[in-house]
Structures are given as C-alpha cells and as structure tokens.
Amino acid sequence: MRIRTAGVVAALALALAAAGCGGDGKPAAKESAKAAGGKLVIWADDKRTAALKPFAEKFGQENGVTVEVQAVSKELQTTFVTASQQGSGPDVVVGAHDWIGNMVQNGAIDPVQLSGDMKSAFNPTAVKAVTFNGQTYGVPYAMENLALIRNTALAPEAPKTIEDLVASGKKLQQEKKVSEILCLQVGQKGDAYHIYPLYASAGGSLFGTTANGDYDPKDLGVGKPESIAAFKKIGALGEKGAGALKRSIDDTNSISTFTGKKCAYLVSGPWAVTDAKKAGITYDISAVPPFAGGKEAAPFVGVQAFYVAAKSKNKALAQEFVANYTTRTDLAVALYQAEPRPPALTAALDQVKGSDPDLAKFQEAGKNGQVLPAIPAMAAIWDPFGKAESAVVGGADPTATVTAAGKTIAGQIK
Structure with missing residues (x-):
C-alpha cells in the first residue's frame, strides 16, 4: 500500500x-x-x-x-x-x-x-x-501509520488543528516561501488511506463494529449523513475552497515536493523520513491535526x-x-x-x-x-471512496458524490 x-x-x-x-x-x-x-x-x-x-x-x-x-x-x-x-x-x-x-x-x-x-x-x-x-x-x-511531518525551518510549531495548518501554510505561500499549503497525496483517483485521518476527524467511518469490536461489513459508513458531512469539510479544503488539498499532489510527488521545500507540511509515514534526511530537511513529527471542534484525527x-x-x-x-x-x-x-x-x-x-x-x-x-480493516469487504472501499475524494477535492457536490460512492460500495460487498 x-x-x-x-x-x-x-x-x-x-x-x-x-x-x-x-x-x-x-x-x-x-x-x-x-x-x-x-x-x-x-x-x-x-x-x-x-x-x-x-x-x-x-x-x-x-x-x-x-x-x-x-x-x-x-x-x-x-x-x-x-x-x-x-x-x-x-x-x-x-x-x-x-x-x-x-x-x-x-x-x-x-x-x-x-x-x-x-x-x-x-x-x-x-x-x-x-x-x-x-x-x-x-x-x-x-x-506503521501516518503522521504530520513538518519542515521546522518553515514551521517551527506543530499546528493544533487543520485550520491552524492551513492558515500557516497560506501565510508561507503569501510570503513566497512555499508553493503548496499541504502535501497530502490525492491524485486523480484519490487516496482513501491518506485522507482517512481527516475523514475520521470529521466524523466519517468506513464500517461499524460488531459486539466484539470487529469491523462489520453489513454496517457501511460510506454514504451515511456523517460521511457526507465529513466530505463537505474535506471539500472545503479542496481546490475551490482553501486550496490545501489538490489532485496535482499524488503518490509520485507528495514527498519530493516536501523535500524540495515547496511545502512545509507533509502527511506521510515512516517511509518518507529517509528522503527527508537525504534532502537535509530539518523536520519534526507529530499527529495529523484534527478539524477544530472535531474528533481526533485517526490514521490507519x-x-x-x-x-x-x-x-x-x-x-x-x-x-x-x-x-x-x-x-x-x-x-x-x-x-x-x-x-x-x-x-x-x-x-x-x-x-x-x-x-x-x-x-x-x-x-x-x-x-x-x-x-486498517482486514475484512474482505475492504476491497470494495478503495476505488469508489478514492474517486469520490478526488471529485470532491476538485469541487464536486459532496452529497451526490458520496451517496453514489456508498451505493457502489454496497453493491460490491457480497
């Protein structure tokens, strides 16, 4: 993955x-x-x-x-x-x-x-x-799990909320110190793994759980009102909103954009640290910040x-x-x-x-x-969820997009 x-x-x-x-x-x-x-x-x-x-x-x-x-x-x-x-x-x-x-x-x-x-x-x-x-x-x-890796020369303090991060990133952008607010890979097909911490912070879920705590494939969270609300918040960070999430940032360039000092904040995992060290970036690692007033961000x-x-x-x-x-x-x-x-x-x-x-x-x-859910039903999540994310980041209507994704996923779960 x-x-x-x-x-x-x-x-x-x-x-x-x-x-x-x-x-x-x-x-x-x-x-x-x-x-x-x-x-x-x-x-x-x-x-x-x-x-x-x-x-x-x-x-x-x-x-x-x-x-x-x-x-x-x-x-x-x-x-x-x-x-x-x-x-x-x-x-x-x-x-x-x-x-x-x-x-x-x-x-x-x-x-x-x-x-x-x-x-x-x-x-x-x-x-x-x-x-x-x-x-x-x-x-x-x-x-392994995702975290927020930041360039401490550009961002000495860890942001407490995603809104704080966006404000800091925009200020750096205005000062011509960076070209991107945040490096979080989205791409044209989306990336459910990397967006999940924010999706969870905004109240979204993939599956409910059974009495013993296992994920329940019969209780799909995608398409529920909570997931639509979460995607509205994600959309507000997108290309027609704050501009923090962009489809032009994907799995091929998110880390290199960070190591090239074109963004101060990177959402990634332990595998990104080697590149940061090679590039001579002074960095620190902290939790992905939550939405203000939301739940804690929960990486897989x-x-x-x-x-x-x-x-x-x-x-x-x-x-x-x-x-x-x-x-x-x-x-x-x-x-x-x-x-x-x-x-x-x-x-x-x-x-x-x-x-x-x-x-x-x-x-x-x-x-x-x-x-990260290991149930077979999880295979039905990745593609429709990712495409819904990419569409919403690009400005598509969250309600219609996520509702359609939920129906697609439900139809694939046997």
Whole structure:
C-alpha cells in the first residue's frame, strides 16, 4: 500500500507445543523435519528478503534442512494466493495484515495460536490487527501509520488543528516561501488511506463494529449523513475552497515536493523520513491535526506479519522456523534496519528507539489510530471512496458524490 516489525515466530511456538515434543524434550516437528531432510520456502518483498536470508541460512545449518528465501517484487499477495490455489506456493509468506481477509477467504493461510504471554510480547494493536473472526492468523513484526511531518525551518510549531495548518501554510505561500499549503497525496483517483485521518476527524467511518469490536461489513459508513458531512469539510479544503488539498499532489510527488521545500507540511509515514534526511530537511513529527471542534484525527494503523501457508508442503518445518526464529529480537532489529518502521516486538522497539527518536514520535502520532480493516469487504472501499475524494477535492457536490460512492460500495460487498 501506499502503505506500507518481528514476530511471526511466536504464533507458531504455541502450535508447535500443541503438536507435542519428542522424548528428549525437543519439538517433534523439529525432529521430523530433520529426519525428512525438509525444505522451507519463504516469500517476502525485496527488502525483507535481504534481512531474512542470514537468519534463514543459520536455521538451515542448525537443523540440517534447506531454506530458500525468495523475493517477490510485485503483487506479492495476488501471486501468493494464486500459487496457493495451484499448490505451488511457499511455506511462509511475509506481508501486510490487511491481506488477511482475502487470504482466509481463499484458504491460503492457517490460523496460529498465541498464548497470553506471547501476545504480551507485542504491541497490543499489532496483535489486534492480525486477529480475524476471533482467530490469530499471523505474527506481527512491524507497524506503521501516518503522521504530520513538518519542515521546522518553515514551521517551527506543530499546528493544533487543520485550520491552524492551513492558515500557516497560506501565510508561507503569501510570503513566497512555499508553493503548496499541504502535501497530502490525492491524485486523480484519490487516496482513501491518506485522507482517512481527516475523514475520521470529521466524523466519517468506513464500517461499524460488531459486539466484539470487529469491523462489520453489513454496517457501511460510506454514504451515511456523517460521511457526507465529513466530505463537505474535506471539500472545503479542496481546490475551490482553501486550496490545501489538490489532485496535482499524488503518490509520485507528495514527498519530493516536501523535500524540495515547496511545502512545509507533509502527511506521510515512516517511509518518507529517509528522503527527508537525504534532502537535509530539518523536520519534526507529530499527529495529523484534527478539524477544530472535531474528533481526533485517526490514521490507519498497518502491520506487517509472517503467515503460515495453508498448503505448505512442510508445515512442521514452517512452524519450527517461525517458533524459533521470527520472534527473535535480533531478527526484528534486522528487519527494522532493512526498512525503518516501528517493531511490533516490544523488546526490539526498546532496543532501537534510543538511536531513532522518530519511532516514538510515529507511535505517539498513531495512538488514536484505527486498525486498517482486514475484512474482505475492504476491497470494495478503495476505488469508489478514492474517486469520490478526488471529485470532491476538485469541487464536486459532496452529497451526490458520496451517496453514489456508498451505493457502489454496497453493491460490491457480497
């Protein structure tokens, strides 16, 4: 995702315990894997593949098995689900938590069991993110959320409201210090992920929740009066209003416009920090500011996790790898170093946060965040919601636009 730290192992430890141990106290799964001369195949993206390989090789050496970490550069989720259906997939896959609903629906991953002690080793929001229909389907390793990143040379103080931000941005614009009030990617197709903090602050929702707190696909928030009111506020920030939101700012130029000092404020995630540092920008990180008198802005919280393939050819070996290696603090730190996002494993976060103050700031910015829905119905949201946002930012009528988007989404949810 435009979205876009390490504990798969924990989940598997429990499953391993359930599978029983050998007479010498070693897990039966480990013994059977060694006896069979097993092979473990792990799929991940390019960055995580590089971080995982040394650990995978060590595991293979210690257990007398072959371990292959294979990089899938594009469409990892789709490739995995298709391969699973064809019986040619990996044993373990690494990916975003919002894939869970789709992967479960397609029978591609197995649930895992986490004891209370295991869960307590992770950020509780991360554990919640990998829980679907009351079952834990993955073990989290990294977390991410949006925040407001500002150029402190241009904007020394964090704005308390979005209105304060717009006023500050307009003043800088009038003084010819910037060309844009705010860098928040919209584009021609919109971007539900990046606009969501403001949508939520204005009272909008995507789905209601069930009694146990899970997202309810039958209770669609898009198209309700609250969502129309939210889009009216978003529209007021648009091209025919304050001019803070523009379709010309998209995923290809929002960060570069900020690093080029053409805007003082950027709404983005941890992935933007590297570019800011390279550009020599003096920056600070704070929560996305809310609308005056509105609710707190609530960014989506995303989680990266390890999953056990339902059609793994060697589940016992997959569980052994996860149980003994993915919950290791050193692996979590290596994954963080490969791509700096806050580790979900508390011990790993404690180890790295001293040298990276940005981690705590992103966590603070996400404390009011909402877990990105992982239910299959979420797939129906992205395109109609994004197009509605883009249209309203361009000046379209919020009531008609959002009502139509709600009907489209409802028609796609089965």
